[in-house]
Amino acid sequence: MARTSAERSLRGRVAVIGIGETDYYRHGASPDPEFKLALKAILAACSDAGIDPRDVEGFASYGDDRSEASRVAAALGIHRLRSATMQWGGGGGGCCAAVANAAASIVAGLSDCVVVFRSLAQGQYGRFGQTTGIDTISGEKAYLMPYGVLAPPQRFAMRVQRYMHEHGVRQEALRAIALASYHHAQSNPRAIMHGKPLDVSKYDASRWIVEPFHLYDCCMENDGAAALVLVSEERAKEYRQKPVYVLGAAVGSGHRAGASPHNSPLYASASFDTVAPDLYRMARLGPSDVGVVQAYENFTGGVAMALAEHGFFKPEEANEFLTFENLIAPSARLPLNTSGGNLAECYMHGFELVLEAVRQVRGTSTSQAKRSDVAMVIGGPMVTPVSNLLLGSEATL
Amino acid sequence: MSDEASSTYLPQGLPIPVAEPDDLSAPYWAGLRQNRLLVQRCVRCRSWQFGPEWLCHHCHAFDPEWTEVEAHGRIFSWERVWHPSHAVLRQHGPYLAVLVELPHAGAVRMVGNLLGDPMQTVAIGDPVEGVFEHRLQTDPPYSLLQWRTG
Secondary structure (H helix, E strand, C coil): CCCCCCCCCCCCCEEEEEEEECCCEECCCCCCCHHHHHHHHHHHHHHHHCCCHHHCCEEEECCCCCCCHHHHHHHHCCCCCCEEEECCCCHHHHCCHHHHHHHHHHHCCCCCEEEEEEEEEHHHHCCCCCCCCCCEECHHHHHCHHHCCCCHHHHHHHHHHHHHHHHCCCHHHHHHHHHHHHHHHCCCCCCCCCCCCCCHHHHHHCCEEECCEEHHHECCCEEEEEEEEEEEHHHHHHCCCCCEEEEEEEEECCCCCCCCCCCCCCCCCCCCCCHHHHHHHHHCCCHHHCCEEEECCCEHHHHHHHHHHCCCCCHHHHHHHCCHHHCCCCCCCCCECCCCHHHHCCCCCCHHHHHHHHHHHHCCCCCCCCCCCEEEEEECCCCCCEEEEEEECHHHC | CCHHHHHCCCCCCCCEECCCCCCCCHHHHHHHHCCCEEEEECCCCCCEECCCCCECCCCCCECCEEEEECCEEEEEEEEEECCCCCHHHCCCCCEEEEEEEEHHHCCEEEEEEECCCCCCCCCCCCEEEEEEEEECCCCCCEEEEEEEEC
16 A cells, blocks of 8 residues: 555654653762663653553664663563664754654554653763863864864854844843743752742853853753653553644754754754754644744754744744743743753753653643643754654644 | 963864874865865865765765865854863863855855954954964874964
8 A cells, every 4th residue: 555755644643651750860960870760761651651661662762872772671671672763863853753763663563662761861971061081083073172162052152143143133032941941940840940040130140151152041961861651542542641642753954954064054043944844744733733842952042943943933033032921831922841941950861851742731741831732842953863743632633 | 381382272182183084084184284275176066065075965976176275264153162161171261163154165164263362353254364273292283274353
């Protein structure tokens, strides 16, 4: 049976039936080794779903997760392993792609129950923001690191600077994104920045990391793990929780986005120029259908670019759209990063954002959006490949 | 500190650029050592390409030719870095990195430092001239391409 491209879709074919995470820690503060964190998150997700972990048949991850699928499978004693997918490159840009890969393996009949997870203990294996201890360097980084363009803040600031220049985006727009994340974290007891509110004067007084990023424009560096359980739509209602369906997913980047160093034709971009339309096409939805968004904050500037590329506003409208009042739950124009996200909940490489989107559709967020039947996740702006995800309730199918 | 160390824009100890095991970028780094800026250009379709690749992205001819170009361009973007992401930068203070576009070489871009006062005003579009910075006392020795305004 031949299917056209338009007929081949993940829409409504798989559902998230369980989510789980470890306690989230500042880097270096986890009492558990990274692999143990992975196991704890996976067991928590299975427990949330009410399934026997031995019935899991596959694992999907991204960001070169060190908790390798076969070791996880052996540790958990699963009956058999039927899929093991690792998303290539792009770091946190893979947080939605890992879900897409798992969903695809279920829809294709390779496996029936897949756990998607990310485990990351930067305190044990090195902080993303530090680069000491490298003697020589080749490839893309050789054109950057000798000039002090070392870690992600320096690697992405010039993209954002160019974007702000091209479209007249002001620092206040970036600040609003940070304020929204911190605001939502104050309601979220899981959040590392719970009890540590941020206001305008604190943001403005904070040190520059690299212009145009203040300290609060940059993600944290953390230890923890997060996981979800995915099954086919046919089985979705057999479990404890209200199923949350994948409405769409997309992965990749546009023409020569990977031309290094800093030579992508569309430089001042979050890399969603082709990926956002793909997502909407699969989900058969548009920006106005989306009630709540979790957008990966490596840096606030990337969030601004990614939201524009997903059609929530034109780049020239960023200053008017990106205000604190427009971004907060329950009923602002576009509630954003309602768990606190990478800035204030935990930098679980974006996977905490996927879990939060599931909570929004379930109606169990600590900052519940009024419109939450359709929840979006945007993964890893400015890298390649990036990815995104639309989740929805049964009513949206 | 040696004279060389004090004449470099950033302190010694940052990662040293070396060619890949397959030597893809070796001509570029060797060129900088000789005060020459080399960029790939396709022999067949004349497209420019940087960073290097074994294939012309435009016409798929292999082995684009390394071509010497004048080291000048204009600022495409910039950043002023304050936070030290490496131990040798801890006492250094802010520094400037720029992304320079070379209009005469297919508008390829390259990253360097903008020499001079790190607090100077930087404007996108401003013309810059290349300055070769040699680091001959490191192991292995290497050279960088820096930039200064007009």
